[in-house]
Amino acid sequence: MERNLMKGNEALAEAAIRAGCKCFFGYPITPQTEISAYMAKRMPKVGGVFLQAESEVAAINMVYGCASSGIRCMTSSSSPGISLKSEGVSYIAGSDLPCVIINVMRGGPGLGGIQPSQSDYWQATRALGHGDFQVLVYAPSTVQEMADYVTKAFDMADKFRMPALILADGLLGQMMEPVTFADGEIKMSDASGKPWATCGHGNKRPHNIVNSLYLQAEELEYHNVERFKRYEQVKAECPEAESYLADDADIVVAAYGSTARLARSAVDAARSRGIKAGLVRPITLWPFPDKQIKAACANAKRVLVTEMSMGQMVDDIKLAIECRLPVSFFGRTGGVIPKPSEILAQIVTLDEELKGE
Amino acid sequence: MHLKKAVAVTGHYGSGKTNIAVNLALHFAAAGENVCIVDLDIVNPYFRTADFGELFGSAGVELAAPKYANTNLDIPALTFDIGALLDRHDRVLIDVGGDDAGAVALGQYSDTLRSHGCDMLYVVNKYRFLTRTPAENLELLHDIERVSGLKATGIVNCSNLGAETTARDVLESVPFAEECAAAAGVPLIFTAAEGSLGVEGAFPVKVYIRPFWEE
Numbered sequence: 001m002e003r004n005l006m007k008g009n010e011a012l013a014e015a016a017i018r019a020g021c022k023c024f025f026g027y028p029i030t031p032q033t034e035i036s037a038y039m040a041k042r043m044p045k046v047g048g049v050f051l052q053a054e055s056e057v058a059a060i061n062m063v064y065g066c067a068s069s070g071i072r073c074m075t076s077s078s079s080p081g082i083s084l085k086s087e088g089v090s091y092i093a094g095s096d097l098p099c100v101i102i103n104v105m106r107g108g109p110g111l112g113g114i115q116p117s118q119s120d121y122w123q124a125t126r127a128l129g130h131g132d133f134q135v136l137v138y139a140p141s142t143v144q145e146m147a148d149y150v151t152k153a154f155d156m157a158d159k160f161r162m163p164a165l166i167l168a169d170g171l172l173g174q175m176m177e178p179v180t181f182a183d184g185e186i187k188m189s190d191a192s193g194k195p196w197a198t199c200g201h202g203n204k205r206p207h208n209i210v211n212s213l214y215l216q217a218e219e220l221e222y223h224n225v226e227r228f229k230r231y232e233q234v235k236a237e238c239p240e241a242e243s244y245l246a247d248d249a250d251i252v253v254a255a256y257g258s259t260a261r262l263a264r265s266a267v268d269a270a271r272s273r274g275i276k277a278g279l280v281r282p283i284t285l286w287p288f289p290d291k292q293i294k295a296a297c298a299n300a301k302r303v304l305v306t307e308m309s310m311g312q313m314v315d316d317i318k319l320a321i322e323c324r325l326p327v328s329f330f331g332r333t334g335g336v337i338p339k340p341s342e343i344l345a346q347i348v349t350l351d352e353e354l355k356g357e
Numbered sequence: 358m359h360l361k362k363a364v365a366v367t368g369h370y371g372s373g374k375t376n377i378a379v380n381l382a383l384h385f386a387a388a389g390e391n392v393c394i395v396d397l398d399i400v401n402p403y404f405r406t407a408d409f410g411e412l413f414g415s416a417g418v419e420l421a422a423p424k425y426a427n428t429n430l431d432i433p434a435l436t437f438d439i440g441a442l443l444d445r446h447d448r449v450l451i452d453v454g455g456d457d458a459g460a461v462a463l464g465q466y467s468d469t470l471r472s473h474g475c476d477m478l479y480v481v482n483k484y485r486f487l488t489r490t491p492a493e494n495l496e497l498l499h500d501i502e503r504v505s506g507l508k509a510t511g512i513v514n515c516s517n518l519g520a521e522t523t524a525r526d527v528l529e530s531v532p533f534a535e536e537c538a539a540a541a542g543v544p545l546i547f548t549a550a551e552g553s554l555g556v557e558g559a560f561p562v563k564v565y566i567r568p569f570w571e572e
Contacts, residue, residue: 004486005518007371014486030402030431034370037458113429114402171569174403176371178484178518258569265570335429340572 003178008143008168009034011179012102015147016074017042018181019154020189021100023049023073025062027081030114031170032104035076046186056081060088060101067097068198068210070191072154076102078170079120080111082128089163090129094212096196096227098157100150101135102166104173107335115335116170118257121312124167125286132224134231136164136238137285139256143177149283160234161196162227167285169308171258171337231287240283241292245271249278251350252300254293254317255307256282259338263306266343275351282313293320300325302350306343307331358384358547358560361474363439363449365463366513367501368480369488370455373515375406377480377549378452380562386416390447396422399433399462400454404566412565419446439466443473457500467506477502478546479509481537483516483530491533491540498541511546512538520568524554 006014013035016024024043026036036052043050053059059075066073077085082103092099105120107113124137136156138149146168153164191197198208214220244264246252251270255263260281270277280296282289297303303325305314311329318327330346332338366378375398382394394413396406407422414420421437443449453463463470479498481488488494498509516530527550538545550559 003484003518003521004489005371005482005484006486010371010486107429114431115429170403174401175568176519178521179486261568261570265572337569340570 001180001183003180005176006143006179007034007176008146008172008174009104010038011143011147012076012150012166012168013038013042014181015150016100016154017046017048018186019151020072020187021048021074021154022071022189023051023066025051025053025059025066025073025075027053027056027059027077029078029081031106031116031173032076032078032102034173035102056084057088060085060092063099064088064092064095064097067092067099068095070194070197070199072158072189074100074102076104078104078106079108079117082120082123086129089135090131090133091212092163093129093133093135094131095210096161097163097210098161099163100153100157100166101163102168105167105169107333113335114170116258116337117308117333117335118169118259119309119312119333120167121285121307121309124165125288125316128165133227134162134286136160136162136234137167138164139167139283139285140172141257141260141281143172143175144179146172147179147181156238158194160230167257169258235287238284239287239289239292241289241296242281242283243292243296244279244281246278246280246296247299248276249300250276250354251302251304251347252278252280252297253304253306253343253347254280254282254313255305256285256313259306259308262338262340263343265340266347269340269344270347270351273348275347277347288316288320290320293317294322297321297325301354303327304346304350305329306338308337309333361476362447363443363451363470363473363475365451365453365470365475365477365507366480367453367460367463367477367505367509368455369482369485369497370400370459372480372482372485372488373517373549374455374480375404375452376562376564376566377513377515378406378450379409379412379565380549382413382418382450383416385448385450386418392448392450393419393421393442393446394450395437395439395442395452396420396426397435397451397462398454398459399423399435400456400459402431403427406452409565433462435462440469443469456497457504460501460505463505463507470507475507476510477505477507478511478513479541480513480515481534483533484518484526491536494537495540509541509543511543512541513546514548522551522554524550524556527554527556527559
């Protein structure tokens with residue numbers, strides 16, 4: 001297969017088009033503007049729609065409308081822009097509609113900065129809007145995975161009628177790596193197989209209504225309960241994680257996205273010093289891959305969580321291993337990228353602690 | 358390598374322009390020239406020429422960069438005077454931002470550059486998505502010429518697949534680069550290849566832009 005050198009943001013956009021995304025609604029913000037720029041150039045050539053909305057709020061509501069009609073559609077932004085979209089995401093989730101949202105994270109809170117960050121973990125996994133709902137969250141770690149998981153995100157969003165989020169960061173969005181795409185025609189996206197879609201009833205069936213408002217409390221409760229039954233199926237089918245040298249590791253490093261690659265370098269360096277270190281990398285952040293994390297830490301004595309945040313994933317790791325092991329944290333935040341040598345220093349300290357026991 | 362006093366490096370973003378500009382600056386400095394490198398990238402937030410300040414300092418190369426490069430202020434303020442830089446140096450390398458969007462910044466300097474003598478190089482990469490054919494490159498090259506007010510004078514072949522690049526990848530890209538040059542009606546100035554690949558006849562370059570996990 002042909003290898004293409006691509007920027008992470010481009011890979012996200014091209015993969016979406018190949019997955020049958022017919023409409024993209026965006027608003028520029030660093031470090032993900034290449035997605036919009038790419039869609040502006042490519043969408044008209046493949047018979048799709050690119051629309052630069054007047055704001056992030058408008059863009060997500062265009063996605064709401066488009067998703068209602070059963071067409072595959074997407075929006076993208078970076079941290080502050082995702083916050084603006086949260087109301088729309090909640091409406092989309094409350095209406096049980098599929099769509100894909102991309103967050104190429106930058107430093108926060110507030111306007112923050114334009115450098116890479118992972119400080120939207122809590123927002124992505126807990127609070128991408130108000131109300132009883134979750135979104136699927138995929139955290140790719142390479143440019144190839146950015147392409148692959150966009151495809152998967154569209155498929156799973158359709159299957160479970162829920163929004164799917166790609167949680168990337170500025171480092172992944174801006175970096176260049178070779179990517180291959182499966183050969184074949186661009187998937188055609190239409191409303192077939194979506195009996196709920198508001199795509200025209202042709203006087204042949206009752207009309208569909210897309211809505212998140214219910215007049216009776218019991219009715220709203222019923223829909224929320226039904227949605228959470230579906231989430232149980234998502235939790236059974238979707239969790240994904242990768243482990244690396246974890247089986248015999250005394251110290252398991254847990255990291256996702258680009259930080260997992262920094263951590264992998266640190267694990268390799270620790271191994272070359274004779275320290276039994278390993279890595280476990282959640283790929284889905286919701287549903288969280290509890291079983292895979294627990295298995296990867298089965299023989300570990302210490303767990304080190306590494307993130308570009310103040311430690312937002314730590315509690316999920318503790319829950320996954322049922323608080324069986326001491327969990328420590330090392331992170332950089334505000335747009336600072338941790339160095340593999342800094343992570344290695346943490347591993348070495350933990351190793352010395354273990355030797356002293 | 359016979360190039361004019363000002364050398365502007367243009368092309369599709371991600372094709373390898375910055376690394377070519379950095380290598381050329383160090384090449385001319387090593388030959389004893391008084392060199393300045395200009396980071397004229399108004400598009401890219403990171404992975405840019407301004408990242409290599411220390412390297413330029415130790416090589417005696419002056420760096421001119423947008424005032425807020427590598428800060429959180431997303432404003433491409435160009436506060437340097439290219440005419441003055443050209444007066445003070447034997448050679449001025451200009452790393453231009455990607456595509457026609459980046460080359461817009463070059464337009465305001467086109468008269469000054471022409472009066473001092475300027476080569477505008479267009480970087481091609483056979484493996485770079487959407488610029489894999491001579492026709493795609495020619496279209497982008499014309500867009501860059503239109504907004505910059507300068508004519509391309511040569512092609513640089515920087516065909517690479519990042520860390521996965523092999524000598525064979527580079528060798529197989531040469532006919533493509535020659536086709537691009539022929540289509541543009543300008544010469545192929547050189548083919549760049551990472552020095553350790555040992556590609557015969559290639560201009561040996563170091564890869565300065567490396568992933569963060571290769572500390």
